Amino acid sequence: MMSKLRRIRGENILGMPAEMILSVAAVVVDMVSLPGVAPAALVVTMGQAAAIFFSRRHLRLGVLLCGGIYVVSALVEPQDLGVGIYLPLVMVAQLVARNCYGWARGLTMWCCLLNLWMCRRATSVTDWAAAFVLWFVLYMAAWAAGRVASRRREIAAKELRHALERQRLQVAGELHDNVAHDLSLIVxxxxxxxxHPEEAARELGFIVERASQANGYLRNLMLLLKPGQPVRPLDLMDALRRAESDLRVAGMSATVTIQGYVSQVPQPVSDVVARVTKEAVNNMVRHASTEAPCAVLVNVTEDDVQLGFTNTPDSCDEGVGLGLTGMRERVEALGGRFDAGPVEGTWMVRASIPWVADR
Structure with missing residues (x-):
C-alpha cells in the first residue's frame, strides 16, 4: 500500500519526483559544460530548477518564478543558452499531471510567445516556422507526458481506494463473523x-471460554491490519463441531448432517462454508424457537458444496440484516447461489458453492 502512495505522489525515481531529478540533471549538465555555456545561462537553469522545486509546495510562486526567469532566457543570445531553456517543459508536464490546466495553459502560451521572440533573428520564414513547429511539438509532448502521469496517478489512487475498501470489508467481516458472534452468546x-442462579457457575465457565476466544479473534484482527497479513482461514470441521455445540448448549433440538468428504473441499470454498455455517447457526441461536427442531445440512458433492439451515423463528420474519448480506456476498463471490427466507412457517437458508479450486 505504501508503494501505491509513492506512485500517487510521483516518487518513482530513486525515491524522488521525476521533475526534481530532471532539474538537478539540467544544472549538472550546464555546470559541466562551462565555459561553453554563458554564466547567465547557468543562472537561468538554476533559477528554473528552483522554480520547479518551489512549485511542489507553492504552485503559484513556482509558476510565476518560472515565467519570470524565462524572460531572462529571451534576453540571452540563443547560442549561449543551456539546458535550462527546456525546463519549462518539465514545469508544464508537472502542472498537467497535477490537473492544474489553467496554470499549464498560461505558462505554455507565455513561453511560446517568448520562444517566438527568440526566433526574431531567423533569416527566413522557413526557419522561423520550423522553430515555431519545434517548440509547439515540444510543449504538446509535455502536455501528453503530463496527461500520462495524471492518468497513472488516478489509477494508483483508485487502486488504493479499492485496497482500503477491501481491508475495511475484511475487518468488518471478521468483527461480525467472529467477535460479534461470541459476544452475542456471552450476553x-x-x-x-x-x-437461573443455580446454573451460574456453569454459565460463567462458558462465558470465560467464549470471552477468551473473542480475545483471540481480536488479536488476529490486529494482525490483519498490518501490511501483508492475509485473513486467517477458518477450519471447516472445527466450525461444524462448534455449530453443533452452540445449538446444543442453547437448548435447541438440532440435527446436524454432514454428507460427503468435507476434508476434500479446497480452502477458499471451505473458508466460506465455515463462515456461512457460523453465521447461520448464530442466527438460529438468536432468533429460532427452542421448542421447534432445527436442522443443519452440509452436503459435499463432486461439483459443489450444498448448505441448508432450517429453523422456526420466534417472529414471523427474521428480516435481512448484515449477517444475511455478508453470507450472500461471500457465496456469490465464489460463483455460488444463496437464498434465504420463510418457507411454510420455517426459516430456510440455502446455498450452493461450486468447487473453484484445483482438486
Whole structure:
C-alpha cells in the first residue's frame, strides 16, 4: 500500500519526483559544460530548477518564478543558452499531471510567445516556422507526458481506494463473523445465569471460554491490519463441531448432517462454508424457537458444496440484516447461489458453492 502512495505522489525515481531529478540533471549538465555555456545561462537553469522545486509546495510562486526567469532566457543570445531553456517543459508536464490546466495553459502560451521572440533573428520564414513547429511539438509532448502521469496517478489512487475498501470489508467481516458472534452468546448466557442462579457457575465457565476466544479473534484482527497479513482461514470441521455445540448448549433440538468428504473441499470454498455455517447457526441461536427442531445440512458433492439451515423463528420474519448480506456476498463471490427466507412457517437458508479450486 505504501508503494501505491509513492506512485500517487510521483516518487518513482530513486525515491524522488521525476521533475526534481530532471532539474538537478539540467544544472549538472550546464555546470559541466562551462565555459561553453554563458554564466547567465547557468543562472537561468538554476533559477528554473528552483522554480520547479518551489512549485511542489507553492504552485503559484513556482509558476510565476518560472515565467519570470524565462524572460531572462529571451534576453540571452540563443547560442549561449543551456539546458535550462527546456525546463519549462518539465514545469508544464508537472502542472498537467497535477490537473492544474489553467496554470499549464498560461505558462505554455507565455513561453511560446517568448520562444517566438527568440526566433526574431531567423533569416527566413522557413526557419522561423520550423522553430515555431519545434517548440509547439515540444510543449504538446509535455502536455501528453503530463496527461500520462495524471492518468497513472488516478489509477494508483483508485487502486488504493479499492485496497482500503477491501481491508475495511475484511475487518468488518471478521468483527461480525467472529467477535460479534461470541459476544452475542456471552450476553445470552449471562442473561440465562441471571434468571437461573443455580446454573451460574456453569454459565460463567462458558462465558470465560467464549470471552477468551473473542480475545483471540481480536488479536488476529490486529494482525490483519498490518501490511501483508492475509485473513486467517477458518477450519471447516472445527466450525461444524462448534455449530453443533452452540445449538446444543442453547437448548435447541438440532440435527446436524454432514454428507460427503468435507476434508476434500479446497480452502477458499471451505473458508466460506465455515463462515456461512457460523453465521447461520448464530442466527438460529438468536432468533429460532427452542421448542421447534432445527436442522443443519452440509452436503459435499463432486461439483459443489450444498448448505441448508432450517429453523422456526420466534417472529414471523427474521428480516435481512448484515449477517444475511455478508453470507450472500461471500457465496456469490465464489460463483455460488444463496437464498434465504420463510418457507411454510420455517426459516430456510440455502446455498450452493461450486468447487473453484484445483482438486
Amino acid at each position: 445470552m448466557r449471562a442473561r440465562h445465569a441471571q434468571l
